[in-house]
Amino acid sequence: MKRNFLYILIIPFLLLMPACRETISSPQVQDNRPEIFPDYVEVTVPATIAPLNFRATGDYSKINAVIKGSQSGELDIQDDESIRIHPKAWERLLADNMGGSLDITVSLKQEGEWIQYASFPVYISEYPIDYGLVYRLIAPGYEVYSKMGIYQRNLSDFTQTALLENTLMPGTCMNCHSFCVTNPRQMSLHLRGEYGATVLMSDSETRLYNTKTDQTISACVYPYWHPSGKYIAYSVNQTQQAFHEIKSERVEVLDLQSDIVVYNRETNKLFSCPLLKSKAAFETYPSFSPDGRTMYFCTAEPKPLPGEYNHLRYSLCRISFDPDSGTFGNQVDTLINARELNKSVSTPRPSYDGKYIMYTLADYGNFMIWHREADLWLLDVETGETRALTEANSDDADSYHSWSSNSHWFVFGSRRIDGLYTRPYIASMDENGKVTKPFLVPQNHPSYYETSLYSFNVPEFVSGPVKMDVREVEKKALSKERIPFLMVND
Amino acid sequence: MNKQIQYTGLALNMLFGLCVFLFLGYFYRYHLVYQEQFQMFLFTSDYLAETTHKPGGFADYAGRFFTQFYYIPWLGALFIALLLMLIQRQLLKIADNFGKKPAFMPLTFIPSLFYWILLCEEHYMLAGVISLVMALMAMQVYMQIDSKRLRIVYALLMLPMLYWLAGGTYVVFAILCILLEINAKEITRMDILLYTIGCLVLIIALPLLARGIWGQYPLSKLWSGANYYRYQTIFPSTILLLWGTVILVPVLFRYLPSFTRPGTKWIWTGALIMALGFLTNKGIIRMADWQKEEIMTYDYYIRKQQWDEVIRMANQKTPMSPLSVSFLNLALCKQGLMSDQMFRYFQNGPEGLMPSFVRDFTMPMMAGEVYYHLGFVNTAQRFAFEAMEAIPDFQKSSRAVKRLAETNLVNGEYVVAGKYLRMLQHTLYYRDWANKTWTVLRDEKKIEANPEWSHLRRYRTQTDFLFSEQEKEQMLGVLLQQDFTNRMAYEYLMAYCLLTKDLQHFFSYYPLGKEIAGQQIPLSYQEALIYIWGLSNNDPTTIPYPVSADVKRRVQEYGRVYTNYQNSEPMLKNQFSDTYWYYLHFRK
CATH class of the missing domain: 2.120.10.30 (TolB, C-terminal domain)
Known part of the structure; x- marks a missing residue:
C-alpha cells in the first residue's frame, strides 16, 4: 500500500517533467550568432574543463542549446534562465571530441517565438591543462x-x-x-x-x-x-x-x-x-x-x-x-x-x-x-x-x-x-x-x-x-x- | 492576588515594550538609522546560504533581516521592543517552572533590560538578541515535553541544531535543561550526572567538530557563533554576564521565598520595579552616547539632503566636532549661506570643512558626502568603498553601494553601476531607487535631466590630478579653474583659505568670484578684506571694497579692544565670536 502511494506521488511528477520542456519546431532562424555571457564563442578549451555554463544577454523566457560534438555525442539543454550542463555528460562529450570541436546552437524564446541563432564552435584542445x-x-x-x-x-x-x-x-x-x-x-x-x-x-x-x-x-x-x-x-x-x-x-x-x-x-x-x-x-x-x-x-x-x-x-x-x-x-x-x-x-x-x-x-x-x-x-x-x-x-x-x-x-x-x-x-x-x-x-x-x-x-x-x-x-x-x-x- | 500580579506582569511587559519603543524609535532613532547602513540584507538565496552556512548563521540572518527595518527607526524600534518583550515572557515561563514566585516577577525583566542598555551601543548586534530568543524557545519546547526520556533525547538532539542555528546560546539552553532536571527531581542523581556529562561533551565537542568543517574561523569564533558584536575579534564579557542573568533568574525562583500576605507581595514587586527602573535608568545614561547621536542625526539629514534641518539643529546647539561642523558648512553652502554665516558657528579649522580620510567604516562614509556634493566624484567613490570594506564584520553596506552606483553612473561606468544596482534591487528599502535608476542607465538624456547628476558631471574635474590631503586648496582651485561659475568650489576655496588663515591666498583668489558673488560681498569676506586692508592702512574705513558700515564700525571696535588689552579674548567673546577676526586670533 505504501509503495503504491509512492508511485501515485512520483509518476505524475515524472510525467509532468518533460511537459515543462518545449519542442522547438520551425523556429525563426537568424544568421547572427547569439550574444552570450560568458562569451564562449569560438574559444578553445582543454578537454578537462568544467562545463561552460552560459546565459544569453537580453530578455527571453526560455533558452535552448544543442551541443553537438564534431566526432560524436549531442546534448540538448533547455531552461528558463541559463544553460547549465550536466557535468558527467559534458565530461564525456569533451573526452569523445578531444582535438575536435563542439557546435553549439542556441535558441531563445522571445515574446512567445523561438529564435534560432547561428551556431558557433568551441574547440577542444589536445593540450592537457593543470589541475x-x-x-x-x-x-x-x-x-x-x-x-x-x-x-x-x-x-x-x-x-x-x-x-x-x-x-x-x-x-x-x-x-x-x-x-x-x-x-x-x-x-x-x-x-x-x-x-x-x-x-x-x-x-x-x-x-x-x-x-x-x-x-x-x-x-x-x-x-x-x-x-x-x-x-x-x-x-x-x-x-x-x-x-x-x-x-x-x-x-x-x-x-x-x-x-x-x-x-x-x-x-x-x-x-x-x-x-x-x-x-x-x-x-x-x-x-x-x-x-x-x-x-x-x-x-x-x-x-x-x-x-x-x-x-x-x-x-x-x-x-x-x-x-x-x-x-x-x-x-x-x-x-x-x-x-x-x-x-x-x-x-x-x-x-x-x-x-x-x-x-x-x-x-x-x-x-x-x-x-x-x-x-x-x-x-x-x-x-x-x-x-x-x-x-x-x-x-x-x-x-x-x-x-x-x-x-x-x-x-x-x-x-x-x-x-x-x-x-x-x-x-x-x-x-x-x-x-x-x-x-x-x-x-x-x-x-x-x-x-x-x-x-x-x-x-x-x-x-x-x-x-x-x-x-x-x-x-x-x-x-x-x-x-x-x-x-x-x- | 497572584492573578493580579500576573496581569501586572503583562501590563509591565507592555509598558517596558513601550519604553523601549519610544526610547529607540524617537529619542535614540538615529542610532538605528546609523546601524542600518552597515549591512545590505539581500532577498536572494545566495545571501541566505552565505549567511547561514556557519554556526549561529541563522541568528545572524534573522538579526540582519530585522536590522534592515532600522531604515525606518520606529519600525526597527518596534521589532527590538517586541523581541525584548518576548525574552521577558519566555524567561517568566521558565522561571515559573523553577517555582512560581509572582512577587519576584520583575526579576524576569533583568535580561531584557540588560539587553536594552547594551543596544544603546551601536556595535551590539541584533543577532545576539535573536540567538537568545531561539535558545529560550528551545527551552520552552523542552518544558512542554512530559516524558523525561523524550526530554533528554530532545535536548541532546536540539543542542547541535541550536548550535548551528543560534550559536553560543546553545550553552544557555544546555545549562537551563540540566538545572531544570535538577529542580524537577524526576530523574536520579546518576541520570542527571550522565545527562550533564552528555551536555558537556556536546558543548565542548560541537565547536571542535565545527572546526573540521569551517576551518577558516578561529575556535573562539566557532564557539560564540553568531555575531553578537560588530568587531569580530571582540566577544564582550557583558554578553556572558547577560547569559548569566538568563540562567540565574530562574534558579533564583527556586530559592526565593513565597509570600502569602498580599501586602508583602506588592511591596516586593513594587520595590523590585523601582530598583530595576533605577538601575536601567543609570545603565542607559551610562551607555547612551548623545554626542554620537548628534553626529548621526547630522549625518542622516545630510544623507537625505535636508539642509534646513542641519542648520536648524546647529542653531539649537552649535556643532563642535569636525565632522558635524563639516556637515553644517555643507548645508550652509548648499543654502547659499556659508560665506555669510559660517563664522556665526564654531569653526575648527579645515578639518571642519573637508575632513581627512580615516581608515574606519564610519568617518569615510559620512565625510564622503562633502566630497560628493563638491564634485570630487572619485574621492566620494573611494570613501564609500573604503568605508564598506572597513566594516568589521565583513558585511556590505546598502548606503555605500548606492553611492558606488551613483558615482559610477556619474562617471559613465555603466556596467559597474549596473552591477551595484542589481544588488540594490534585492534589498527592501533601496529597491525602488535602484529600479528607477536602472531605467536611466546608459540614457545620457535622462541622466542629464537629473539635477544632481548633471551638476556633478558639469563640475567634476576634467583634469587629472592625484588626491592629496595636503593639497586640498589646489584641488579646489582646479575645480574652480575649470568653471568659474562653480559657486561651491569658489566658496569652499575661500573658506579653506579663511580657515587655514591663509589671507594671502584668500586675497589673491577673491577676484575670481566676481561672476558668482556679484556686487554683494559675503560677510566673512568683508571681515577678512577689511582685516587685510587694516594691516597696511591705519584707517580701515578707507577700504576700496564695498564693505558695510556695520563691518567697518565693528572692526574698529574689535581692533580697539584687541590692541589695548593683553588678554582680550574673554572681552571680545560675547560681541565678536561670530566674526572672522575672532576665529583668526583665538581659534587654533
Whole structure:
C-alpha cells in the first residue's frame, strides 16, 4: 500500500517533467550568432574543463542549446534562465571530441517565438591543462580590505576551496602566493598586519619568516621561485598608493624605491648584487628562466614621485645567474627598452619551455591592473621579436599572467567585463606560438561574475591540489615567532 | 492576588515594550538609522546560504533581516521592543517552572533590560538578541515535553541544531535543561550526572567538530557563533554576564521565598520595579552616547539632503566636532549661506570643512558626502568603498553601494553601476531607487535631466590630478579653474583659505568670484578684506571694497579692544565670536 502511494506521488511528477520542456519546431532562424555571457564563442578549451555554463544577454523566457560534438555525442539543454550542463555528460562529450570541436546552437524564446541563432564552435584542445588555479579573492578597493582569502579552484569542476581566509586572523591581509613551477607542495605566501609573516610551505614543513632585514627597504614581495626550488627571488619596495580624480582612472600604485633580492632556502640567507639594488634605478618583478641561469626583471630610471608618476617607465632586462654558486653576472642586458618604446613593462613571466617571456605593457608605472591600457605582450626569447597578444587582449586592463606547467596554457586577469573587477581568463598557445581566444573560467552559475564583489588576483596554475595545514599556519602565525631572513652583504 | 500580579506582569511587559519603543524609535532613532547602513540584507538565496552556512548563521540572518527595518527607526524600534518583550515572557515561563514566585516577577525583566542598555551601543548586534530568543524557545519546547526520556533525547538532539542555528546560546539552553532536571527531581542523581556529562561533551565537542568543517574561523569564533558584536575579534564579557542573568533568574525562583500576605507581595514587586527602573535608568545614561547621536542625526539629514534641518539643529546647539561642523558648512553652502554665516558657528579649522580620510567604516562614509556634493566624484567613490570594506564584520553596506552606483553612473561606468544596482534591487528599502535608476542607465538624456547628476558631471574635474590631503586648496582651485561659475568650489576655496588663515591666498583668489558673488560681498569676506586692508592702512574705513558700515564700525571696535588689552579674548567673546577676526586670533 505504501509503495503504491509512492508511485501515485512520483509518476505524475515524472510525467509532468518533460511537459515543462518545449519542442522547438520551425523556429525563426537568424544568421547572427547569439550574444552570450560568458562569451564562449569560438574559444578553445582543454578537454578537462568544467562545463561552460552560459546565459544569453537580453530578455527571453526560455533558452535552448544543442551541443553537438564534431566526432560524436549531442546534448540538448533547455531552461528558463541559463544553460547549465550536466557535468558527467559534458565530461564525456569533451573526452569523445578531444582535438575536435563542439557546435553549439542556441535558441531563445522571445515574446512567445523561438529564435534560432547561428551556431558557433568551441574547440577542444589536445593540450592537457593543470589541475587548477590558485588566486586571491579580494574586493578591488584602495587601502582597506574586508574579507579576503587565497583559494584554489579545480578546473575540472566548480569546486573552490579556501586555503586561507582572513576570517581566521581578522585584520590580516594575505597576498603574493607563489609556486615553484606550479608545484602545489612548494608554495610561498605573505601575511600582512598584526600577524605578518612570509609562509613558506615545502614537502616537509611549513615555516613562517620575517623577511624584513636592516639592510633591505621592506619585507620581501613579488616572489618568483627558482626552478630548482633552492632560491626565491623577491622585490623589496617602498610602495605608495595615490588616487586619481579624473573619471577614467582610479588608483596608482607607485614604488618610491625598489631593489631585488634572492633568498637561498638552504642557507636561510638573502643576497643581491649591486646591479639589482642600484641607487640609480628601481628594480622589481624578478623571474627566473626555466634553466635557472638567467634572471629577468624590470628596471626604471627614478623620477620625482609622486609628481612625475606618469613618467616612470620600466624596461625589461636580464642578468645571468649561477645557481651553483648563487652569484650574478656583471652585465645587465636590456630586452625591451622603455625609453625607446615610451611604454612600461611589468611582470615578465618566462614560459616553462623557455621559448617566450610574457609581460604586461602599459603607458607607465608597474602596477598594471589599474591601467586600462595594459595589455599582454609576448617576447620570443630566441629571435628577440615581441608582439602584442591581440588574440587575448581587450580594451580594458589585461594584466597578471601565469603559465601552465606545459606552457600551452596561460591564465591572466582581465577587467574587460566591467572595467573594475578582475576575472581569470585562460588561453592556449600551440608550438608555433599561435594563441587562441581566451575563455573566462567557467562557474556553475553563469551570473556569478556579474554578482560577485571580488576580484581574482594573481591567478596561478597548480599541477595538483594544495594541501595546506590551516591549523599549523594559524598556530604559527598567532605565536608571532618568525625565522628572520639574514642579509648577506655584497 | 497572584492573578493580579500576573496581569501586572503583562501590563509591565507592555509598558517596558513601550519604553523601549519610544526610547529607540524617537529619542535614540538615529542610532538605528546609523546601524542600518552597515549591512545590505539581500532577498536572494545566495545571501541566505552565505549567511547561514556557519554556526549561529541563522541568528545572524534573522538579526540582519530585522536590522534592515532600522531604515525606518520606529519600525526597527518596534521589532527590538517586541523581541525584548518576548525574552521577558519566555524567561517568566521558565522561571515559573523553577517555582512560581509572582512577587519576584520583575526579576524576569533583568535580561531584557540588560539587553536594552547594551543596544544603546551601536556595535551590539541584533543577532545576539535573536540567538537568545531561539535558545529560550528551545527551552520552552523542552518544558512542554512530559516524558523525561523524550526530554533528554530532545535536548541532546536540539543542542547541535541550536548550535548551528543560534550559536553560543546553545550553552544557555544546555545549562537551563540540566538545572531544570535538577529542580524537577524526576530523574536520579546518576541520570542527571550522565545527562550533564552528555551536555558537556556536546558543548565542548560541537565547536571542535565545527572546526573540521569551517576551518577558516578561529575556535573562539566557532564557539560564540553568531555575531553578537560588530568587531569580530571582540566577544564582550557583558554578553556572558547577560547569559548569566538568563540562567540565574530562574534558579533564583527556586530559592526565593513565597509570600502569602498580599501586602508583602506588592511591596516586593513594587520595590523590585523601582530598583530595576533605577538601575536601567543609570545603565542607559551610562551607555547612551548623545554626542554620537548628534553626529548621526547630522549625518542622516545630510544623507537625505535636508539642509534646513542641519542648520536648524546647529542653531539649537552649535556643532563642535569636525565632522558635524563639516556637515553644517555643507548645508550652509548648499543654502547659499556659508560665506555669510559660517563664522556665526564654531569653526575648527579645515578639518571642519573637508575632513581627512580615516581608515574606519564610519568617518569615510559620512565625510564622503562633502566630497560628493563638491564634485570630487572619485574621492566620494573611494570613501564609500573604503568605508564598506572597513566594516568589521565583513558585511556590505546598502548606503555605500548606492553611492558606488551613483558615482559610477556619474562617471559613465555603466556596467559597474549596473552591477551595484542589481544588488540594490534585492534589498527592501533601496529597491525602488535602484529600479528607477536602472531605467536611466546608459540614457545620457535622462541622466542629464537629473539635477544632481548633471551638476556633478558639469563640475567634476576634467583634469587629472592625484588626491592629496595636503593639497586640498589646489584641488579646489582646479575645480574652480575649470568653471568659474562653480559657486561651491569658489566658496569652499575661500573658506579653506579663511580657515587655514591663509589671507594671502584668500586675497589673491577673491577676484575670481566676481561672476558668482556679484556686487554683494559675503560677510566673512568683508571681515577678512577689511582685516587685510587694516594691516597696511591705519584707517580701515578707507577700504576700496564695498564693505558695510556695520563691518567697518565693528572692526574698529574689535581692533580697539584687541590692541589695548593683553588678554582680550574673554572681552571680545560675547560681541565678536561670530566674526572672522575672532576665529583668526583665538581659534587654533
